[in-house]
Amino acid sequence: MNWQEQVLFKMDVSATELAELRRWLIEKDIPEQEASHMLRGHLRNIQMLALKRMPMAYALDNSDLLLRYEGTLSKGGAAPISKMSRLFSNLRDQIINLAKSHGQISAHRSRWPQDLDLVVTACTPDLTFGVSLPDLTQSTKSQKQLTLLDPAYTALRDSLDFMGAVTASLQQEDPMPALRQFATDHGTANADEYFIDTGLIAARKLIPSRASGNCIERVEIGGRVVGNRESVYLDRENWDRANRILREKNIPKDTLELTGYLMEVDYEVMRLHLRQLSGWKVASVRCSYSPEQEDFVKKHGKKKIWVKGNATFNRDGEPTLLVIEDMKAGA
Secondary structure, eight states: OOHHHHHHHHHHHHHHHHHHHHHHHHHTTOOHHHHHHHHHHHHHHHHHIIIIIHHHHHHHHHOSEEEEEESTTTTTSOOOHHHHHHHHHHHHHHHHHHHHTSTTTTTTOSSOOGGGOOEEEEEETTTEEEEESOOOTTSOHHHHHHHHHOHHHHHHHHHHHHHHHHHHHTTSSOOHHHHHHHHHHHOTTTSOHHHHHHHHHHHHHTSOOGGGTOOOOEEEEESGGGTTSOOEEEEHHHHHHHHHHHHHOOOOOEEEEEEEEEEEEETTTTEEEEESOTTOOSSEEEEEOOGGGHHHHHHTTTSEEEEEEEEEEOTTSOEEEEEEEEEEEOO
16 A cells, blocks of 8 residues: 555545544534534544645655655745755755766766656655656657666666665664665675765765754655655764764775875765876775864865775776875875
8 A cells, every 4th residue: 555545545534434423413413513513623634634645645655765854944834945956956966976876887977867867756845855766658668678778777776775775774873784785685896885985975965964054953754765664764863873984984995095186075074086096097086084184185175196095996996985094295
């Protein structure tokens, strides 16, 4: 029974109870004013199911990923469009960034194809957003087959699934076993350490930091990726847990030295990208640095640097993620 069917069932039950109560009131010759008062509760329940629960049920049934932001920003039921736009853009950015880190395309994909963009399935003034995979129902059989075989489509599908897995795992004190299981089920060459790292960053960034001025305290996650069960939540406790896992940087891989240009720094999660790498085909490598290295990072933006640390590699043998142990200005 999907979400809409559950709401319809409750509406049928309430309507039946209302009819039975009305019949009883007529039999007992209850005065009209008193009868109206006794029927009011059932009528309000049906109205609530029709006006509030059914739209949400429709969104849940038609969304691969549904988010409902909670906090002072959403309490009025009508958030400023600038805030909605920022949250929506952030949601898309995180999912597309996760898809780009998928093992099948991480070495080759820099720009995302427009025909594989996410589809909006819900957008309400109380900050409820829903997205899904591209709709293939209008495609020809051959077009659908080509899309399903496209590694980018696989990456996008796995990324939405992983967002559900990350959200669920962050409800546990140690999220990593569940994330490792996801990687095993989907192929560790696809859901590698780089993909897992990006997923944790994405989940953490779904809740804006208080310093950014966004009054969001938690995000309810629903849709296909969490199954037909109750929604799960990302709150400040989960935010801190994701931070802790990101800072542990437990990557048991090979030692690697890289030289490239320090670009695209994210100070919140202590990540940077090295670009124009010497001796590698990959366009960039994400690097994790420590708090002690932050001053160096701030002073060497857009400059050539050398780094050394433990790294992970994609299926083509190209580095994807490196935990910096040592760094210095490049030659």
